[in-house]
Amino acid sequence: MTTISSxxxxxxxxxxxxxxxxxxxxxxxxxxxxxxxxIFIAVELxxxxxxISAFTIVKSSAVPGAWPPPGQxxxxxxxxxxxxxxxxxxxxxxxxxxxxxxxxxxAPRAARLQLGAAALGAAFVVVQSVEWTRLMxxxxxxxxxxxxxxxxxxxxxxALHALAAIAALLWSWxxxxxxxxxxxxxxxxxxxxxxxxxxxPVLYVxxxx
Amino acid sequence: MTTTTASHHADAHAAxxxxxxxxxSFFVKYLWSTDHKVIGFQYMITGLLxxxxxxxxxYGFRMQLAWPGEWIPGVGFLSSQQYNAYVTTHxxxxxxxxxxxxxxxxxxxxxxxxxxxxxxxxxxxxxxLSYQVFLISAVVLIGSFFVDGGAFGGxxxxxPPLSAKATMNLSPLGSTMWVLAVALEFVAFLLGGINxxxxxxxxxAPGMKMMDIPIVVWMIVVASILFMVSVGPxxxxxxxxxxxxxxxxxFYDPSGGGDPILWQHLxxxxxxxxxxxxxxxxxGVCAEIIxxxxxxxxxxxxxxxxxxxxxxxxxxxVWAHHQFVAGIDxxxxxxFTITTLIISxxxxxxxxxxxxxxxxxxxxxxxxxxxxxxxxxxxxLGGVTGIFLGASGSDIYFHDTYFVIAHFHYTFVPIxxxxxxxxxxHWIPKMTGKMMNExxxxxxxxxxxxxxxxxxxxxxxxxxxxxxxxIYNYDHFPDLxxxxxxxLRIASTVGLLIMIAAQGFFVWNLIWTWKKGxxxxxxxxxxxxxxWSTTSPPGHGNFHPMPTVYRGPYExxxxxxxADFLPQSQPPA
Amino acid sequence: MVVALAVAxxxxxxxxxxxxxxxxDANGERREAFLATTIFxxxxxxxxxxxxxxxxxxxxxxxxxxxxxx
Numbered sequence: 001m002t003t004i005s006s007x008x009x010x011x012x013x014x015x016x017x018x019x020x021x022x023x024x025x026x027x028x029x030x031x032x033x034x035x036x037x038x039i040f041i042a043v044e045l046x047x048x049x050x051x052i053s054a055f056t057i058v059k060s061s062a063v064p065g066a067w068p069p070p071g072q073x074x075x076x077x078x079x080x081x082x083x084x085x086x087x088x089x090x091x092x093x094x095x096x097x098x099x100x101x102x103x104x105x106x107a108p109r110a111a112r113l114q115l116g117a118a119a120l121g122a123a124f125v126v127v128q129s130v131e132w133t134r135l136m137x138x139x140x141x142x143x144x145x146x147x148x149x150x151x152x153x154x155x156x157x158x159a160l161h162a163l164a165a166i167a168a169l170l171w172s173w174x175x176x177x178x179x180x181x182x183x184x185x186x187x188x189x190x191x192x193x194x195x196x197x198x199x200x201p202v203l204y205v206x207x208x209x
Numbered sequence: 210m211t212t213t214t215a216s217h218h219a220d221a222h223a224a225x226x227x228x229x230x231x232x233x234s235f236f237v238k239y240l241w242s243t244d245h246k247v248i249g250f251q252y253m254i255t256g257l258l259x260x261x262x263x264x265x266x267x268y269g270f271r272m273q274l275a276w277p278g279e280w281i282p283g284v285g286f287l288s289s290q291q292y293n294a295y296v297t298t299h300x301x302x303x304x305x306x307x308x309x310x311x312x313x314x315x316x317x318x319x320x321x322x323x324x325x326x327x328x329x330x331x332x333x334x335x336x337x338l339s340y341q342v343f344l345i346s347a348v349v350l351i352g353s354f355f356v357d358g359g360a361f362g363g364x365x366x367x368x369p370p371l372s373a374k375a376t377m378n379l380s381p382l383g384s385t386m387w388v389l390a391v392a393l394e395f396v397a398f399l400l401g402g403i404n405x406x407x408x409x410x411x412x413x414a415p416g417m418k419m420m421d422i423p424i425v426v427w428m429i430v431v432a433s434i435l436f437m438v439s440v441g442p443x444x445x446x447x448x449x450x451x452x453x454x455x456x457x458x459x460f461y462d463p464s465g466g467g468d469p470i471l472w473q474h475l476x477x478x479x480x481x482x483x484x485x486x487x488x489x490x491x492x493g494v495c496a497e498i499i500x501x502x503x504x505x506x507x508x509x510x511x512x513x514x515x516x517x518x519x520x521x522x523x524x525x526x527v528w529a530h531h532q533f534v535a536g537i538d539x540x541x542x543x544x545f546t547i548t549t550l551i552i553s554x555x556x557x558x559x560x561x562x563x564x565x566x567x568x569x570x571x572x573x574x575x576x577x578x579x580x581x582x583x584x585x586x587x588x589x590l591g592g593v594t595g596i597f598l599g600a601s602g603s604d605i606y607f608h609d610t611y612f613v614i615a616h617f618h619y620t621f622v623p624i625x626x627x628x629x630x631x632x633x634x635h636w637i638p639k640m641t642g643k644m645m646n647e648x649x650x651x652x653x654x655x656x657x658x659x660x661x662x663x664x665x666x667x668x669x670x671x672x673x674x675x676x677x678x679x680i681y682n683y684d685h686f687p688d689l690x691x692x693x694x695x696x697l698r699i700a701s702t703v704g705l706l707i708m709i710a711a712q713g714f715f716v717w718n719l720i721w722t723w724k725k726g727x728x729x730x731x732x733x734x735x736x737x738x739x740x741w742s743t744t745s746p747p748g749h750g751n752f753h754p755m756p757t758v759y760r761g762p763y764e765x766x767x768x769x770x771x772a773d774f775l776p777q778s779q780p781p782a
Numbered sequence: 783m784v785v786a787l788a789v790a791x792x793x794x795x796x797x798x799x800x801x802x803x804x805x806x807d808a809n810g811e812r813r814e815a816f817l818a819t820t821i822f823x824x825x826x827x828x829x830x831x832x833x834x835x836x837x838x839x840x841x842x843x844x845x846x847x848x849x850x851x852x
Contacts, residue, residue, distance in 0.1 A: 028411045029841050032331040035410055036403045039437055042830050043399055046441025049826045050475050053442065053819035054449065054460070057471050060815035142458055146466040149458040153449065438827030474816065478823050525824045538813045541820060547789065 031184030041195045055150045069145045073138040075208050083127045090120030091197030111176040118169040165196045243333035249318030251340050256311035266299035275702035277682040289681040293362025300365030308625035312490040317405045317429045323740035324423045326414025326756040331407040339400035346393035353386035361387035369461035369469045373453040385454050402433035416758035423738045423762040428493030432486045439482035446475035481528035491628030495581040500763050501736050502578040503570030507763040509562045520555045533601045534608045542601045549599035576650035580631030584623045591619030612672025615665045638733045642745040643726030649718040656711035663704025667697035735774050742778045
């Protein structure tokens with residue numbers, strides 16, 4: 001850094017008294033997999049921020065008393081609330097798997113925990129889809145009202161992300177069972193799943209309550 | 210070890226490197242390659258071809274504006290629906306399929322690994338996927354011209370309800386294909402951007418600290434970050450737009466409880482940072498060229514970096530200035546007026562740094578330098594005229610006039626065209642190993658610059674006279690079809706014809722370079738950054754052996770040194 | 783301080799100058815929503831990027847493998 005700020009100096013001052021220095025290796029503060037995943041999560045975060053903004057604006061411009069629209073079925077608060085706990089438990093399991101993996105516990109243990117996380121995540125998606133079919137049968141469809149549109153748009157987008165993240169969890173589980181999972185890949189998958197799990201309570205409060 | 214070679218970690222690769230340049234089929238080598246240089250060429254060539262398509266569109270509608278309703282050579286008669294489609298596609302292509310692929314993707318792919326001294330991108334296969342998705346998006350966009358109803362004609366900003374209802378835009382398939390193409394293009398750049406940021410963070414040559422990274426790499430990285438964090442809302446908006454178009458939802462339809470302003474809200478949240486997404490790499494390219502050809506250390510490297518960061522942050526506070534007349538809250542309009550005027554400060558600061566770099570240098574006026582200098586001058590004009598549009602009071606008058614168009618093109622033509630040619634002529638000796646022709650290059654430069662100014666200077670004047678944009682035939686509007694206005698429109702079209710003809714010199718130069726361009730050697734411009742220390746063109750794996758960095762990127766004319774430049778990889782004496 | 787005051791004044795006086803004569807908006811709640819989501823959309827990415835940069839810098843210090851970034 002000294003070379004930059006000194007305007008007209010000979011440039012062999014870097015390294016100072018330690019010359020001839022041994023060049024350090026390429027440094028990686030964080031593995032490429034995790035960094036790439038973090039950037040991806042930034043995009044996803046903003047995607048949902050866009051949806052949330054849109055939802056807030058349309059909701060606020062509704063005539064007072066017309067949100068949720070009178071003729072439309074109410075969203076299942078309790079079932080989804082319990083379901084949310086399932087998802088949170090899944091997130092916790094994934095973190096336990098990560099800790100087991102990091103502490104050098106036997107690989108099957110981490111793999112079992114990871115599979116449990118994936119299974120709970122899948123259960124969440126299944127319950128969601130059952131609720132969806134019921135709601136659609138009761139007349140809450142995408143075209144019925146902006147209320148329905150936003151419900152399916154936001155919750156559906158989250159469900160798609162959950163499915164993709166569950167696929168990633170299953171992939172990491174397979175690699176774990178074969179003992180071939182790199183620590184950085186595990187961390188990246190964990191970051192994605194944590195994002196999907198942590199996002200849900202926000203959406204739940206926003207859309208359901 | 211053919212195409213997946215580079216997925217290895219950079220160090221592992223360098224350490225255990227064996228020459229594996231064995232024969233590959235044409236398909237594997239040029240279309241299925243994971244090599245960053247090939248992907249850079251793919252983006253560059255696709256971008257330039259798309260620019261030709263965008264230029265053809267411009268030719269079509271400018272001829273229509275100059276001589277309304279007449280037969281246009283090479284286009285035929287332009288109907289009003291076609292006119293709209295041409296205008297829309299011109300804007301979309303030039304921004305998303307020319308400026309972005311060339312400035313971010315092509316230069317990012319060419320320069321980042323070479324400048325930071327590694328063998329390839331961090332995720333080479335994601336990089337390849339990025340280009341493939343990009344190519345598909347281009348095909349979808351062009352394909353929309355051939356479907357029932359024709360291409361989308363609702364302007365590149367695609368405001369609903371015009372863009373959402375097929376009964377209004379009359380292009381039921383074209384409008385959806387437009388949204389899909391743009392969305393695919395975003396996916397391509399997301400994949401590319403993840404690569405750029407990760408590579409610049411994680412694969413730098415040993416010894417290269419944060420403050421040793423060449424400016425253009427910093428700029429591309431900051432631009433990628435801006436793109437990443439701004440594109441999400443637009444993707445969400447685009448998804449809702451497609452649902453409105455095809456499923457009949459009412460996200461943007463007030464009659465169904467939606468809100469058309471919502472689209473502008475989401476679109477411009479992306480749309481304004483997008484300006485800086487393409488501006489920053491262009492400024493980076495010009496910084497490299499200016500400091501190299503002024504033979505002087507870049508003036509205020511750190512200042513420039515902090516300025517760039519500041520620009521990135523402020524660029525998130527200016528986007529609502531596109532909505533001054535959309536009925537937004539006046540409190541918001543006031544705040545955004547202030548922030549918009551504030552953002553001209555860091556940009557002006559960058560321009561001053563460039564001028565300070567030039568001051569007292571031994572300037573070489575070669576072709577890349579001419580382009581880079583003209584970038585600074587022309588962009589300044591674009592920036593200064595932006596002040597009038599950024600102030601909400603005067604914007605109410607100027608809104609939707611040709612003044613906006615002239616301002617916009619005085620910023621984007623320097624960014625997309627001038628900086629593109631600057632970087633192209635500067636780095637093509639490195640990428641191909643052949644020098645371009647100076648005389649042809651200068652002819653190309655001067656004719657393009659004269660043409661460009663002739664196109665857009667008259668439009669400032671027509672805009673100030675109140676000439677409304679988005680009008681197909683001014684003969685229908687008596688107060689806008691006066692002889693004076695029409696003369697200026699014709700002058701502008703003549704400028705465009707000159708500008709298009711000027712590109713003939715460029716094509717001629719390319720062919721000349723290909724057939725009999727003299728060998729460039731490793732370092733034709735006596736540059737200091739790492740890419741000049743390897744062969745031209747760089748071989749597989751870029752560097753043999755991998756370089757180590759000992760000094761900052763711009764050690765030109767260092768007192769006491771033998772040559773007037775000290776490459777970054779040259780060990781201290 | 784002066785700048786903050788000026789901004790505050792401008793913000794308070796601004797509603798007198800609704801720019802668009804045809805697209806008036808009776809629903810104040812909607813205007814508030816636009817304002818709130820504008821702030822939300824603007825600050826979210828900045829917060830995320832700053833958080834990541836801060837985390838990376840802390841990591842750089844903790845690892846102590848390399849000198850700090852600048």
